[in-house]
Amino acid sequence: EDQVTQSPEALRLQEGESSSLNCSYTVSGLRGLFWYRQDPGKGPEFLFTLYSAGEEKEKERLKATLTKKESFLHITAPKPEDSATYLCAVHATGGFKTIFGAGTRLFVKA
Amino acid sequence: KAGVTQTPRYLIKTRGQQVTLSCSPISGHRSVSWYQQTPGQGLQFLFEYFSETQRNKGNFPGRFSGRQFSNSRSEMNVSTLELGDSALYLCASSPRDLPPYEQYFGPGTRLTVT
Numbered sequence: 001e002d003q004v005t006q007s008p009e010a011l012r013l014q015e016g017e018s019s020s021l022n023c024s025y026t027v028s029g030l031r032g033l034f035w036y037r038q039d040p041g042k043g044p045e046f047l048f049t050l051y052s053a054g055e056e057k058e059k060e061r062l063k064a065t066l067t068k069k070e071s072f073l074h075i076t077a078p079k080p081e082d083s084a085t086y087l088c089a090v091h092a093t094g095g096f097k098t099i100f101g102a103g104t105r106l107f108v109k110a
Numbered sequence: 111k112a113g114v115t116q117t118p119r120y121l122i123k124t125r126g127q128q129v130t131l132s133c134s135p136i137s138g139h140r141s142v143s144w145y146q147q148t149p150g151q152g153l154q155f156l157f158e159y160f161s162e163t164q165r166n167k168g169n170f171p172g173r174f175s176g177r178q179f180s181n182s183r184s185e186m187n188v189s190t191l192e193l194g195d196s197a198l199y200l201c202a203s204s205p206r207d208l209p210p211y212e213q214y215f216g217p218g219t220r221l222t223v224t
Contacts, residue, residue, distance in 0.1 A: 032210025043114070043200050043215030044153075051210065087153065091210040096166040098143065098213065100153035 002027045002092045006101035013108050016077045021104045023088030024070040031091040033071050035064050038085045038103070078108045111136060114216035116201050122222045128189040131219045135182050135203030142184040143213060144176060147198040156199075159184055160207065191223045 003026045013019055025033065032051050036044035048057040050066040057064045061082065063074040073086055088101040115134045123129050135142050144156040155168040159178035176186040182203075188195055198220050202213035 034210075034212060036215075041217075043202070043217050044213075046212045046214060049210060049212050089153075096141075096158045096160075096209055097155050097168065098209075099155065100145075102152040 002090070002099050004088055004090055004099050004101035006086075006088050006104050008104060009102070010105040011107070013075075013078055013106070015079055015108055015110050018074070018076045018078070020075070021073040021086055021106070022070060023073070023101055025088075025090050027090055027092040027099075029093035031093055033066055034089045034091075034098070035062075035071070035073055036087040036089065038087055044087055075106070078106075080108045080110045082106060083108045114201055114203050114214055116199075116216040116219050118219060119217065120220045120222075122224065123191050124224055125191055125193060127191050128187065129191060129221060130185055130187045131199055131201075131221075133184045133186075133201030133203075133216060135184070135201075136205070136214055139203035139205055139214070140182050140207060141204040141211060142178055142182060143202045143204075144184070144186050145200045145202065146170070147200055147218070148196075153200070156186065188221075193223050196221060196223045 005024050007022045035047040038044040048064040053068045055066050061076050065072050085103040085105045087103045089098050117132045141160045143158040146154045158166045162178045173189045178184045198218040200218045202215045204211035204213050
């Protein structure tokens with residue numbers, strides 16, 4: 001069964017303290033892996049799509065990387081406004097379903 | 111361009127009743143997906159529609175149904191509501207016709223069943 005697991009469940013950082021979030025996946029065949037950000041009371045906001053192992057994407061303080069088993073979202077010198085839940089999702093071959101992980105809640109303290 | 115809109119934003123229903131939620135995708139987007147989000151289960155896929163056809167359905171009972179209209183607007187219906195149906199229902203649309211596709215989410219409809 002296709003599965004997405006994110007760790008840690010929650011992460012507390014000081015402003016400027018860089019870290020990484022992990023997303024490990026088990027799918028029959030990966031078509032694409034996505035990262036989203038969700039603020040409380042809002043729908044998820046699309047950040048990145050990664051298609052194949054070795055690919056990297058960057059946006060401001062965020063950098064997403066992909067291997068054959070997992071993806072990392074690196075956050076460099078985070079600011080309090082980066083506080084949110086970060087969701088990882090995959091599209092597997094053979095369907096039109098998106099499978100989401102449970103998310104990592106990030107708290108950045110000034 | 112206007113984002114994905116969902117109506118109503120909040121809804122309170124009683125067990126046994128039925129409910130219809132509406133979603134208008136971003137203009138030009140033909141793929142629309144629905145998700146249920148709860149604190150315990152996270153985001154769970156309900157179904158995906160493209161050109162009025164359901165292409166995929168998640169593991170939900172038959173009480174959950176949906177449809178898409180020719181203008182890509184979509185509705186989902188839940189009949190015989192149960193307390194466990196209380197959740198945030200999210201609609202998302204995509205500019206691509208085939209996966210893998212990024213999705214753009216609406217603000218959701220918060221359904222409370224009492």
